[in-house]
Amino acid sequence: MALKNNVPEGPLAEKWTNYRGSMPLVAPNNKRRLEVIVVGTGLAGASAAATMGELGYNVKCFTFHDSPRRAHSIAAQGGINAAKNYQNDGDSVWRLFYDTIKGGDYRSREANVHRLAEASVSIIDQAVAQGVPLAREYGGLLANRSFGGVQVSRTFYARGQTGQQLLIGAYQALSRQISKGSVTMYNRHEMLDLVKIDGKARGIIARNLLTGKLERHAAHCVVMATGGYGNVFYLSTNAMGSNVSAGWRTVKRGALFANPCYTQIHPTCIPVSGDYQSKLTLMSESLRNDGRVWVPAKVEDAKAIREGRKTALDIPEADRDYFLERRYPAFGNLVPRDVASRAAKVECDKGHGIVATGNGVFLDFAEAIERYGKSAAHSQGLHNPGKDIITKLGTAVVEEKYGNLFEMYEKISGENPYKFPMKIYPAVHYTMGGIWVDYHLETNIPGLFCLGEANFSDHGANRLGASALMQGLADGYFVIPYTIGTFLSKEIRTPKISRDAPEFAAAEADVHKRLQGFLDIQGNQSVESFHRRLGKIMWEYCGMARNAEGLKKAIKLIQDLRKEFYSDLFVPGKQDEFNPELEKAARVADFIELGELFAVDALNRNESCGGHFREEYATPEGEAMRVDDEFTYTSAWEWTDVNSEPILHKEELIFDNVELKTRSYK
Amino acid sequence: MLKEKLKKMSHGNMNLTLKVWRQKSGQHKGNFETHKVQASEHMSFLEMLDVLNEKLISERKTPVAFEHDCREGICGSCSMVINGQPHGPQRGTTTCQLHMRQFNDGDVIAIEPFRAAAFPVIKDLVVDRSAFDRIIQSGGYISVNTGQAVDGNSIPIEKDLSGQAFDAATCIGCGACVAACPNASAMLFTSAKVSHLNLLPQGKVEAAQRVLSMVNQMDEEGFGMCSNITACEAECPKEISVDNIARMNREYISATLGSNKTA
Ligand SMILES: Cc1cc2nc3c(=O)[nH]c(=O)nc-3n(C[C@H](O)[C@H](O)[C@H](O)COP(=O)(O)OP(=O)(O)OC[C@H]3O[C@@H](n4cnc5c(N)ncnc54)[C@H](O)[C@@H]3O)c2cc1C
Ligand code: SF4
Ligand code: FES
Numbered sequence: 001m002a003l004k005n006n007v008p009e010g011p012l013a014e015k016w017t018n019y020r021g022s023m024p025l026v027a028p029n030n031k032r033r034l035e036v037i038v039v040g041t042g043l044a045g046a047s048a049a050a051t052m053g054e055l056g057y058n059v060k061c062f063t064f065h066d067s068p069r070r071a072h073s074i075a076a077q078g079g080i081n082a083a084k085n086y087q088n089d090g091d092s093v094w095r096l097f098y099d100t101i102k103g104g105d106y107r108s109r110e111a112n113v114h115r116l117a118e119a120s121v122s123i124i125d126q127a128v129a130q131g132v133p134l135a136r137e138y139g140g141l142l143a144n145r146s147f148g149g150v151q152v153s154r155t156f157y158a159r160g161q162t163g164q165q166l167l168i169g170a171y172q173a174l175s176r177q178i179s180k181g182s183v184t185m186y187n188r189h190e191m192l193d194l195v196k197i198d199g200k201a202r203g204i205i206a207r208n209l210l211t212g213k214l215e216r217h218a219a220h221c222v223v224m225a226t227g228g229y230g231n232v233f234y235l236s237t238n239a240m241g242s243n244v245s246a247g248w249r250t251v252k253r254g255a256l257f258a259n260p261c262y263t264q265i266h267p268t269c270i271p272v273s274g275d276y277q278s279k280l281t282l283m284s285e286s287l288r289n290d291g292r293v294w295v296p297a298k299v300e301d302a303k304a305i306r307e308g309r310k311t312a313l314d315i316p317e318a319d320r321d322y323f324l325e326r327r328y329p330a331f332g333n334l335v336p337r338d339v340a341s342r343a344a345k346v347e348c349d350k351g352h353g354i355v356a357t358g359n360g361v362f363l364d365f366a367e368a369i370e371r372y373g374k375s376a377a378h379s380q381g382l383h384n385p386g387k388d389i390i391t392k393l394g395t396a397v398v399e400e401k402y403g404n405l406f407e408m409y410e411k412i413s414g415e416n417p418y419k420f421p422m423k424i425y426p427a428v429h430y431t432m433g434g435i436w437v438d439y440h441l442e443t444n445i446p447g448l449f450c451l452g453e454a455n456f457s458d459h460g461a462n463r464l465g466a467s468a469l470m471q472g473l474a475d476g477y478f479v480i481p482y483t484i485g486t487f488l489s490k491e492i493r494t495p496k497i498s499r500d501a502p503e504f505a506a507a508e509a510d511v512h513k514r515l516q517g518f519l520d521i522q523g524n525q526s527v528e529s530f531h532r533r534l535g536k537i538m539w540e541y542c543g544m545a546r547n548a549e550g551l552k553k554a555i556k557l558i559q560d561l562r563k564e565f566y567s568d569l570f571v572p573g574k575q576d577e578f579n580p581e582l583e584k585a586a587r588v589a590d591f592i593e594l595g596e597l598f599a600v601d602a603l604n605r606n607e608s609c610g611g612h613f614r615e616e617y618a619t620p621e622g623e624a625m626r627v628d629d630e631f632t633y634t635s636a637w638e639w640t641d642v643n644s645e646p647i648l649h650k651e652e653l654i655f656d657n658v659e660l661k662t663r664s665y666k
Numbered sequence: 667m668l669k670e671k672l673k674k675m676s677h678g679n680m681n682l683t684l685k686v687w688r689q690k691s692g693q694h695k696g697n698f699e700t701h702k703v704q705a706s707e708h709m710s711f712l713e714m715l716d717v718l719n720e721k722l723i724s725e726r727k728t729p730v731a732f733e734h735d736c737r738e739g740i741c742g743s744c745s746m747v748i749n750g751q752p753h754g755p756q757r758g759t760t761t762c763q764l765h766m767r768q769f770n771d772g773d774v775i776a777i778e779p780f781r782a783a784a785f786p787v788i789k790d791l792v793v794d795r796s797a798f799d800r801i802i803q804s805g806g807y808i809s810v811n812t813g814q815a816v817d818g819n820s821i822p823i824e825k826d827l828s829g830q831a832f833d834a835a836t837c838i839g840c841g842a843c844v845a846a847c848p849n850a851s852a853m854l855f856t857s858a859k860v861s862h863l864n865l866l867p868q869g870k871v872e873a874a875q876r877v878l879s880m881v882n883q884m885d886e887e888g889f890g891m892c893s894n895i896t897a898c899e900a901e902c903p904k905e906i907s908v909d910n911i912a913r914m915n916r917e918y919i920s921a922t923l924g925s926n927k928t929a
Pocket of ligand 2: 839
């Protein structure tokens with residue numbers, strides 16, 4: 001199979017404009033007859049469904065949630081990037097493009113990334129018009145903050161709830177189309193299979209989660225915006241329900257899975273506190289604007305803190321190691337996520353960790369509180385203010401900026417982060433890998449599109465902060481409404497797709513059999529227990545640092561786990577009822593298979609790049625070492641079956657516009 | 667080594683008695699079931715329920731159905747009444763963010779679904795809150811198609827005003843306000859959306875029609891009247907203010923007087 005990425009000809013900066021200017025259009029009367037299925041109502045899905053509804057397509061939208069507004073996107077905290085250059089600090093579409101390519105460690109497709117940077121500008125306008133209350137300055141204009149890996153201030157935000165506010169904006173736009181009848185919404189419906197007719201994606205099998213009944217839904221094409229697969233690690237910052245199944249089911253029908261091993265481990269999360277733990281909580285990257293990351297320079301101090309004999313406040317300034325500032329003076333605490341996470345691991349591995357498990361570092365706001373306090377005192381005309389006043393004023397500023405995050409931290413940890421530095425540790429957060437798509441965001445299955453975190457397209461081997469919201473909304477509002485036309489313009493003579501086609505019956509029977517299979521095992525172990533064990537294997541061998549030996553071991557362990565799963569699983573209840581355990585079983589089964597492919601991919605990629613760090617490929621200072629001669633490609637895997645090796649297809653990455661460099665943040 | 671440490675930390679140090687509402691479906695009658703669980707003070711309330719469910723599954727019983735997703739207090743999925751209070755005893759906190767350190771060893775904890783005629787029970791603690799979606803669909807948006815927007819900075823908005831709109835927009839659509847209200851009124855939820863949009867210059871054009879349609883839809887869904895008890899504000903995990911209700915009432919009156927549009 002030759003992979004065609006369908007990138008248009010022409011200079012980089014003109015590709016998208018030319019594409020839009022020359023693509024075939026679909027007339028309004030035809031749009032009404034054309035049916036589009038959108039699976040997912042996160043930023044990508046909701047924006048896509050709303051916009052295609054506005055254009056006049058006949059849209060059916062699905063989510064397994066009880067309401068479109070609950071999608072995982074709601075939890076995004078820190079912000080969204082856009083090349084507006086409102087700060088006059090030298091930003092531009094080119095710079096956003098360049099930062100994203102570099103941040104991705106030169107493993108993404110130039111043309112897609114450039115289009116993303118172009119679209120970023122319109123997203124902010126759209127959000128403001130919808131009434132999204134983005135942060136503002138006193139003059140009434142939009143405010144910005146900085147995020148990791150860049151030297152301009154281009155991140156727009158809504159306190160620490162940017163995802164919530166943007167998703168509500170998209171949800172409202174979607175709701176408007178639902179009320180107009182151009183979008184039919186199917187809540188509590190889970191896509192469990194893709195239906196292909198004559199090679200094209202023509203529908204899905206969805207399970208009504210309330211009744212457990214399987215339903216056939218037909219359309220001229222299918223758009224998936226089903227989110228990331230970070231929960232393959234069990235513990236992650238993702239919502240509990242986030243899963244890979246929609247994507248994985250299409251892989252079973254021939255779609256390719258690209259770069260599964262590219263995972264983002266976010267440096268600032270609340271550390272694991274016990275083995276009952278169900279998920280990990282992110283403390284937004286925006287906190288690194290003002291928080292300084294450190295560990296005690298002396299191992300004895302770290303030990304004393306771990307054992308509760310000392311607190312952070314007992315460690316004098318001279319005995320603190322601000323290791324990011326020390327190692328990366330140019331970017332300091334704002335190095336990209338992969339770099340910051342590995343640095344924290346290195347310190348903890350050396351015995352400097354500060355929580356009982358050994359895995360934790362401090363994120364300290366004392367200096368920021370003092371700095372803001374002094375400046376506030378100054379602007380209030382207070383001369384020689386006392387320390388108390390400075391702390392009080394400074395705390396107020398920090399509270400205004402990050403109040404909800406500090407509150408969240410305190411609820412979870414039981415400690416006051418205004419007084420004691422936060423304790424943080426890296427956790428799985430985002431998956432750059434995903435379903436392979438071309439420039440149209442179309443998979444190798446004609447008529448099957450994939451948007452948002454579910455696809456692999458824009459972030460290469462590492463995503464920069466505040467870029468996922470940007471990508472989700474760019475894909476949904478500004479890319480798919482155009483590119484889908486290229487496919488649908490050829491379908492105007494295709495009559496309504498019938499649900500009675502034998503392909504639907506066959507797919508439905510497959511799903512029914514598979515679900516019954518889980519119920520019939522009647523073993524002794526819960527779904528949750530298998531998921532936890534899978535997560536442990538993944539974190540141990542496929543986490544922040546990987547090596548060939550460990551990955552081989554992981555593959556074997558996952559294969560064994562899979563066998564055990566299919567022989568000793570216990571799922572209570574039956575199919576045709578509301579049965580959350582059965583839902584989870586189907587998802588965990590897919591995570592197990594994906595986990596194996598993940599390790600295979602990581603083993604194949606004999607280099608370190610972005611979030612993929614292979615211990616064998618590191619510089620003497622411990623920095624990642626790419627092997628460009630061999631690995632400047634996207635790995636797109638074709639599934640065969642559980643007993644044989646997946647087939648690797650390579651999409652060579654061609655850099656016409658940027659020069660491949662060693663990524664340095666020093 | 668690490669495992670051992672984790673084990674020690676998470677060793678259940680609290681013995682609790684749970685009285686959990688069990689209801690097979692909306693058509694069945696429900697009842698309280700009593701269970702004992704061991705929990706640690708570091709667990710979240712939902713992690714404590716996970717422990718219960720793992721125990722039930724190991725006994726080949728049906729786990730307690732409850733709704734949850736983000737477990738960070740933002741998606742609005744979790745919905746249960748704990749000892750008579752929606753989302754439990756801690757102010758400004760969703761169930762998923764409530765931690766067991768708020769309880770004591772030996773406590774008896776009653777857990778029920780959000781109860782309201784407009785939120786029918788689906789199973790155990792899971793209820794149907796789709797009425798909220800329909801209220802939003804009736805007018806909780808600004809009518810602007812993708813691609814029609816002007817530059818974001820061409821509409822300067824006063825910081826305080828934007829802050830007020832934001833405060834209202836932080837509603838997570840959980841429905842605790844309805845569950846807290848003796849009349850099962852949805853005024854706090856509806857008014858939060860009306861305030862969010864009507865305060866902003868972008869939302870002014872449709873302000874009158876919006877409030878009329880949304881209030882009308884709210885009534886149609888069978889939510890009760892507001893009689894100014896303000897239990898909603900007290901139980902709202904996002905501390906949405908009842909000032910929004912007053913604002914909506916004013917807007918509603920002026921919309922009925924000032925326009926001949928019908929809702
Ligand atoms: C805690 C946290 C904070 C973050 N903060 C930021 C940030 O500040 N800035 C930033 O840019 N990014 C951030 N991210 C990343 C970003 O939030 C996500 O990458 C992004 O929101 C994903 O959006 P999406 O639309 O692709 O998918 P999602 O929001 O995950 O939506 C997936 C949708 O698909 C549906 N679905 C999935 N499978 C099925 C199925 N089989 N059948 C039916 N429906 C299905 C779900 O119901 C849901 O509606 C953060 C992520 C986390 C975890
Ligand atoms: S107003 Fe408060 S209680 Fe009511 S739905 Fe919104 S967040 Fe929940
Ligand atoms: S689970 Fe999301 S708010 Fe509680």
